[in-house]
Amino acid sequence: MNEMDELKPHSRKLLTIVTEAALEASLCRDLERLGAHGYTITNARGKGSRGKREAGWDSDANIRIDVVCDDATAERISTEMRRRYYDNYAMILLLSDVQVLRPEKF
Amino acid sequence: MDPIILFFMLGLVAGLLKSELRLPSAVYEFVSILLLLSIGLKGGVELALQPFLGLLPDVLVAIVIGLLLPLVAFTVLSRLGGFKRADAASIAAHYGSVSVGTYAVAAAWLTSRGIGFDAHLPLLLVVLEVPAILVGIVLARGIFSDTHWHKVAHEVFLGKGIVLLLGGLLIGWWSDPAALAGIEPLFFDLFKGILAIFLLEMGLIAASRFGSLRQYGIFLLAFGLAMPLFGAVIGAVAGTLMGLSVGGTMLFATLIASASYIAVPAAMRISVPEANPTLSLTASLGITFPFNVLVGIPLYWKLAEAVHAGLPG
Numbered sequence: 001m002n003e004m005d006e007l008k009p010h011s012r013k014l015l016t017i018v019t020e021a022a023l024e025a026s027l028c029r030d031l032e033r034l035g036a037h038g039y040t041i042t043n044a045r046g047k048g049s050r051g052k053r054e055a056g057w058d059s060d061a062n063i064r065i066d067v068v069c070d071d072a073t074a075e076r077i078s079t080e081m082r083r084r085y086y087d088n089y090a091m092i093l094l095l096s097d098v099q100v101l102r103p104e105k106f
Numbered sequence: 107m108d109p110i111i112l113f114f115m116l117g118l119v120a121g122l123l124k125s126e127l128r129l130p131s132a133v134y135e136f137v138s139i140l141l142l143l144s145i146g147l148k149g150g151v152e153l154a155l156q157p158f159l160g161l162l163p164d165v166l167v168a169i170v171i172g173l174l175l176p177l178v179a180f181t182v183l184s185r186l187g188g189f190k191r192a193d194a195a196s197i198a199a200h201y202g203s204v205s206v207g208t209y210a211v212a213a214a215w216l217t218s219r220g221i222g223f224d225a226h227l228p229l230l231l232v233v234l235e236v237p238a239i240l241v242g243i244v245l246a247r248g249i250f251s252d253t254h255w256h257k258v259a260h261e262v263f264l265g266k267g268i269v270l271l272l273g274g275l276l277i278g279w280w281s282d283p284a285a286l287a288g289i290e291p292l293f294f295d296l297f298k299g300i301l302a303i304f305l306l307e308m309g310l311i312a313a314s315r316f317g318s319l320r321q322y323g324i325f326l327l328a329f330g331l332a333m334p335l336f337g338a339v340i341g342a343v344a345g346t347l348m349g350l351s352v353g354g355t356m357l358f359a360t361l362i363a364s365a366s367y368i369a370v371p372a373a374m375r376i377s378v379p380e381a382n383p384t385l386s387l388t389a390s391l392g393i394t395f396p397f398n399v400l401v402g403i404p405l406y407w408k409l410a411e412a413v414h415a416g417l418p419g
Contacts, residue, residue, distance in 0.1 A: 022375040031213075043131075051318075051384070059371040059387060060311075061131065087380035 009099035011014070012106050013074035016064060017081065018044055018052075019091040021061035031065070034080060035073045039106055040066045050090040068098060068106045109216060114399055117309020120315065129307045137268060138368075140343045141210050144293040144300070146274020149228025150331075151286065156280045161226050164348050166252075169297035171344060171362060172237030176202030179333060180245050185326045189249040189349055189385075192246045196381035199242025200390045201333050202228065204234045205367035206267060207308055209396045210301050211359040215403050216353045218298075224354035230262045232271045236262055238352055239373045245376040258377050264305030267369045308395065315392030318384050318385045326385065332361035338406050342413040365390035 017027070024041065029038050035052065035060045038045055044064040078093055085091050100106055119126045130314075176198040183194035209231055216223055239262050245254050262268070278286070319327065341362030345355035367390045374381055 020375065022372055026376070058368060058381065059375070 009101060010103040012023055012068050012100050012103070013071055014068050014094075014096045014098040015074045015077055016094040016096075017065040017067070017091065018046070018062060018094075019065075019085070021063045022091055023089060023091075024058065024063055025087065030080060030084075031077065034076045036067045036068075036069050036077065042066075046055060047063060048090060048092065053090070064087070070106065074085060108215070108218065108292060109270050109299060110211065110302045110305055111399065114272075114305040114309045114396075117306040117311075118313050118396065121310040121313025128310065130305070133303070134307045137300055138206075138305070139266070140293070140300050141205050141297075141304055142206060142267060142270035143232070143274040144368075145206065145210060145213070146226050146271040146276075147278040147286075147289075147293050149225065150275040150278020150404065151281075151283065152225030152278075153275065153285075154231065156225060158234050161229065162195060164226060164350075166234050167348055168233045170236050170384055171239055171340065172202055172234050172348055173336075175337060175340070175362065176238045176245070178336075179329075180418070182333075183329065186276060187329065191380050191382060192381040193385050195242045195246035196370075196378050196383075197386045197389055199238045199283050199327075199372045199374060200367070200379075200386045201337070201394075202238025202241060202366045203236075203370045204361045205364035205366055205390070205395060205398075206231065206271070206368070207304065208364035208395060208403075209303070209357065209361055212357055212403050212406070214298055214301055216356065220352040223348050226270065227354055229273060231361060232268060232275070232357065235267060235271075235369050238366075239294065239339040239370055242370070242374065244378045246381065247270075253377060261373045261376055262369070265372060278402045305399070306400075308391075312396050313390050315388050319392050319415055322385060322388055324412045326389050327393055330365075330389040331397055334365070334394050334398055338363040338402065338409055342406065342409045343417065345410070345416045346413045352410050352414050355414060356407045359406045360403060362396065363402055367391050367396045 019027070021043075028039070028041075042064050045063065045064040047053070053060055067074075069077070074095060078095065081091065081093055171399055176195075179201045180194050181197035183189045184196055187194070189197070200325075209227075213223070215225075243253055243258060299413065338359040341359035344362075345358035348358075350358055367387060371383060372386060374386070375383060
């Protein structure tokens, strides 16, 4: 691959999940099973339809998971999230188009 | 007035007045880790001094109470309170399990008055955490459900509370007593200071729950006050019959009176997701924890003394 190819951007999806910290372990298992090559988790707090979550202590904490993946994987993950978690957990999904420089990582 | 109680009230008042004060979650995390380890270590050191097999009957009594108490709570909540099955089961699990924070305050209350208590109370604390969680899940789901029990077991036995309490117990038990002197300043001497900071944060958390109290009304409030009193009577009678000292009986009564807010919420969130966590946390953190800390503990001491005087120990 020459230098020009390396700098050429490729289109991917950025899937952002904001949800309860209690789900972290099971979400990570889901993401790997559904084909995500990686993810980034950050602690989060905020307010939504299920009230304010201030992250003061364990049961009150939120996380934000960012996954960059191809369209099909993003589709699989969002379908599975909707099916398993939407009814009973505080969760939102955001989907956006992003450009990446090293497509083999995603 | 005990300063640690005043710290709790400071947190409550600051929270109610919507003060900017908040402890970073890492501080709360660290302080609760220290408390769990201190309680475990202290228990372990004392346990090393006595034969282990003699404790088995008391452990069994604790397990039986931990299994039965959630059944009582569940019946009250679903029959009288009209709660949905999942919600009643989840709240019942919180009240069948125990609160380490409440235990720590009660132990400090006894220590500051020079009253001793039996060495194996921390062990009973660990034992009491678990059975109610299992009962709660079965009440919500039925025995032959598709519950992933290995996942539940992982959540319950490898949660922060059990690992640190049990770990502390074993470290205290196996350590060379002379060598323990090196860690005593952090874990034993600073205990009350750490507890004070913990209670400041608990006050803030409890205050943040008061808002949802208005929403869920009078039955939850009555339950959050009556259930600890009922539990304390059971605990005081059982503790006396088990042959615990008056101090030990008071601590055991406090344990049975207390409601979990760490281990059980986490387990219920995963295993009974349809239960509304606001209900159980409002009851256990917004009502029962402040009640036990401010009113319950001195009351349970009187109760333990009365039961000891009335029953042959």
